[in-house]
Each structure stands twice: as structure tokens, then as C-alpha cells.
Amino acid sequence: MRFEGTAAYVADKDLMIAVNAAIALERPLLVKGEPGTGKTELARQIAAALNLDLIEWNVKSTTKAQQGLYEYDAVSRLRDSQLGDARFNEIRNYIKPGKLWNAFTADQKVVLLIDEIDKADIEFPNDLLQELDRNEFFVYETGETIQAVHRPIVIITSNNEKELPDAFLRRCFFHYIKFPDVDTLTRIVEVHYPGIKKNLVRAALTQFYEIREVAGLKKKPSTSEALDWIRLLVADDVAPEDLRADPKNALPKLHGALLKNEQDVHLFERLAFMARRQG
Known part of the structure; x- marks a missing residue:
């Protein structure tokens, strides 16, 4: 067995x-x-x-x-x-x-x-x-x-x-x-969403891991939240290049699937404000 x-x-x-x-x-x-x-x-x-x-x-x-x-x-x-x-x-x-x-x-x-x-x-x-x-x-x-x-x-x-x-x-x-690395998480995504566009997965996971590395984040998004987020990206037909359509907006698209408290949302809003000031 x-x-x-x-x-x-x-x-x-x-x-x-x-x-x-x-x-x-x-x-x-x-x-x-x-x-x-x-x-x-x-x-x-x-x-x-x-x-x-x-x-x-x-x-x-x-x-x-x-x-x-x-x-x-x-x-x-x-x-x-x-x-x-x-x-x-x-x-x-x-x-x-x-x-x-x-x-x-x-x-x-x-x-x-x-x-x-x-x-x-x-x-x-x-x-x-x-x-x-x-x-x-x-x-x-x-x-x-x-x-x-x-x-x-x-x-x-x-x-x-x-x-x-x-x-x-x-x-x-x-x-x-352990939290899965990008290759393992890519395999997990492909298991849940067979045939998903690889360029979308690549772009989404790149941004996902960047979000997890943001200093001061109270709750890092989990594997299940990554799957929910990618499912929404597919449902809304978001193109990979549109994930970073506005570099001054630090909040990711459909961020409610990833950020689950107001402190983290405010953190990203402050990062966006700082980016605009520096711009």
C-alpha cells in the first residue's frame, strides 16, 4: 500500500x-x-x-x-x-x-x-x-x-x-x-486548468510571487488563492500584457482574490502613491 x-x-x-x-x-x-x-x-x-x-x-x-x-x-x-x-x-x-x-x-x-x-x-x-x-x-x-x-x-x-x-x-x-516554487505551482495550475495559456500562467505567477515578496505584507496569498485569481483572469479574458497595463497602479488586477485585509490593500495603495510621486 x-x-x-x-x-x-x-x-x-x-x-x-x-x-x-x-x-x-x-x-x-x-x-x-x-x-x-x-x-x-x-x-x-x-x-x-x-x-x-x-x-x-x-x-x-x-x-x-x-x-x-x-x-x-x-x-x-x-x-x-x-x-x-x-x-x-x-x-x-x-x-x-x-x-x-x-x-x-x-x-x-x-x-x-x-x-x-x-x-x-x-x-x-x-x-x-x-x-x-x-x-x-x-x-x-x-x-x-x-x-x-x-x-x-x-x-x-x-x-x-x-x-x-x-x-x-x-x-x-x-x-x-513548503510553499511551492514557481515550477511546482505551474504544474498545480495546469492540473486544475488543463490547456490554460502558458504565457498567461507565466505572467500571472511572476506577479504573484512578487506580491508575496512585498515587505510588510500581513497575509501572503496562498496556493489556493493563486488558483482562484488565475481562474478569474481566465474568466475575464485578461491578456498577459494587461496584468501590468498601468505600472503606477501597484494593486494587481482582481486583487480581492489575493489581498484579504484592508492593511495589505492600503500597503499597495501607498506603494502606488509613492510610484506616482517618483514618476
Whole structure:
């Protein structure tokens, strides 16, 4: 069982080595990188390439580790007991399996995506240490142990918003997805937009990387934003030479796809003002 990329996802050699190493070690693969570099999509493409089902657990700031195991609805059980509902007699009626439960009890090996683990409380990864390490957990309400029938391929993504505990990191295989260079991003664009004009891609990516290098930029545009921007350029039939039609206007065409806050827009407006004064 080896991952060698897909036609819809450009994976470099180091990334494929990391995925296959995590599969061989049966360890979670912790993937970090800038937002928009394809971390979440990686799990989907691994599932597609290996012909496995994908179970996604999207972590939020309020997510607790227990929710990934199961949730016990004590309130509903109390209400049913007061109403004389026969369901009250079976506690399993009030236990809702979580994403890990579903992954552990699946009929075949699955890919389990724990997406953006750094969004949750710092205790979240610590609370999953034993479950991910042993691939089992105990259900206190029923006294049963849920053990993985087939050890899932676990992909964990992080945007590096907070440090993860050392004990958690020791149990993972780590890979950082670097921001793609111009050749790799060109291949990514061609995968998403087959047959696109090469001169437009060349001109657009040249300007895109120049924007990312502007000093003082609060949020650098990501790979996904580059794809959105190029899609708009194609839809508006923008010619490559028109991308720099006005050298005194520092704001790129359709800049709303690339600049996502007012500070960065003002930065480019100031650069344009300075260019006009020098002109």
C-alpha cells in the first residue's frame, strides 16, 4: 500500500516519502504548512489513490477530544425515563459514536483526517495520546473496549497556530509542506486548468510571487488563492500584457482574490502613491 500521488494532486518526492513512511510505521502523519498549501486535500487524495474511504474530523475551537470517541446523551436519557420510554433501559441508545469510533470499527482500513488540530485547546492532542497510540478506547457507560479492527491511516493537519505537546509529536511522523516554487505551482495550475495559456500562467505567477515578496505584507496569498485569481483572469479574458497595463497602479488586477485585509490593500495603495510621486 503505497501513495504515489494522483492526477489531481501534485505531490513532491519528499511528501510521498513522508506519507509512505507513516503508513509503514502505522503512525499518524502530522502535516504542517501555510494555509492553502493542500494539507486537507492530501488526505482526500491519499484515500482516492489507495481506494479507501475517508472519515473527516474537522476540529474547531470548541471541539473536545471526547467527541471523537463518543458522546453520551444523559439529558435525553433522563427525559425518556421521566416519560416512561422503553429506550431508557438500554444505555447504548444514548451513545453517539464519534469519528475515531467509526474509523476503528469500519469494515476495512480507512483514512482518518483530523483537520486543523491546532484550533482546539492545547489539551486536545494530549487527550488523544493513548487512543491514537493503542488504537483503542474504553466506553465507561457500557464497560466495553472499542478496538481498531483495521488500523486507520491517520492524517493530522496543523496551520502552526500553536505549539503541539512533545508527547504528541513523539507519536507522529512529521512533514512540513513548503510553499511551492514557481515550477511546482505551474504544474498545480495546469492540473486544475488543463490547456490554460502558458504565457498567461507565466505572467500571472511572476506577479504573484512578487506580491508575496512585498515587505510588510500581513497575509501572503496562498496556493489556493493563486488558483482562484488565475481562474478569474481566465474568466475575464485578461491578456498577459494587461496584468501590468498601468505600472503606477501597484494593486494587481482582481486583487480581492489575493489581498484579504484592508492593511495589505492600503500597503499597495501607498506603494502606488509613492510610484506616482517618483514618476
